[in-house]
Amino acid sequence: MAANPITVGFDLDMTLIDSRPGIKAAYEEIAARTGVFIDAELAITRLGPPLERELANWFPAERIAEVGDLYRSIYPQVAVPPTPALPGAHEAVAAVRRLGGRAVVVTAKHEPNAKLHLSHLGIEPDAVVGWLWAEAKAEALREYGAAVYVGDHTGDVRGARAAGAVSVAVATGPCDAEELRAAGADVVLPDLTAFPAWLERYVVAASGEVSASADLA
Structure with missing residues (x-):
């Protein structure tokens, strides 16, 4: 780890x-x-x-x-039975785990129903927090120490920025890539299939920054 x-x-x-x-x-x-x-x-x-x-x-x-x-x-x-996982969803969560990290779902959805969706699809995050929208999502993101927040809506971008997290946006929802960038997303991906490779690059870069700081101390 x-x-x-x-x-x-x-x-x-x-x-x-x-x-x-x-x-x-x-x-x-x-x-x-x-x-x-x-x-x-x-x-x-x-x-x-x-x-x-x-x-x-x-x-x-x-x-x-x-x-x-x-x-x-x-x-x-x-609503739960006909709802599929989006491409790359399982792999995105697995990528966080592979790097020794934690995956936390933060959603505006009724929390019990959010958990039912995840259980039905076999997606197993470390925690699920519901009833939070836009900037209010920062409450849970800060509580869990999230460095990155991934979402599809401009409200998710605002939540990430309010928490001081890197905003990674995926253009799989109602907001297109241009709208997500205009809202302040740090990274815009076409979908979650591109997320594992991005996360690996991000972690390597972050580790490099830590090492450089340590050398200067």
């Missing part, structure tokens, strides 16, 4: 998992149960922010808490 093992944070939706099929099915079920129209195809193009922000487009404020509870209750049966 490395003398100073790295901790890497990962977002969940559209970073580690392609949650569009499952979330689409969940919205369609909510629409069927409530009789309220939801454009599920549109909703899944803007994943990232907390559920309640999307529900506000379809329900009056006084119903959002009730519908949110309904959504979360049906989610394990409706």
Whole structure:
């Protein structure tokens, strides 16, 4: 194990998992149960922010808490089974472990449902923290000492920067590479398949900086 093992944070939706099929099915079920129209195809193009922000487009404020509870209750049966891992997800977590590090998932999703997704797909991070969005993600990233945070949304970039972590963005979600760079991402990758090679280069470079500092002391 490395003398100073790295901790890497990962977002969940559209970073580690392609949650569009499952979330689409969940919205369609909510629409069927409530009789309220939801454009599920549109909703899944803007994943990232907390559920309640999307529900506000379809329900009056006084119903959002009730519908949110309904959504979360049906989610394990409706949304988890059809949701696949994104390419490179397993390998990205394995790359952190191979370097002696820790992988922590920090997501805006309801934490129990986030854990169900990971368990269903056989992705085993060292910790999972839910209910955190954008800058609030910095709370968990700082708590676990994350040096790097990987996400697909500009909100993830803001969370990484608020935590003082390197922001690695993957263009697999609603934000394209140009938008992620404009938000301040330090690194933009097409997807997670490119992450293990980047991480190895990053750790080698970081080790070199530590050695150089030690020589100068």
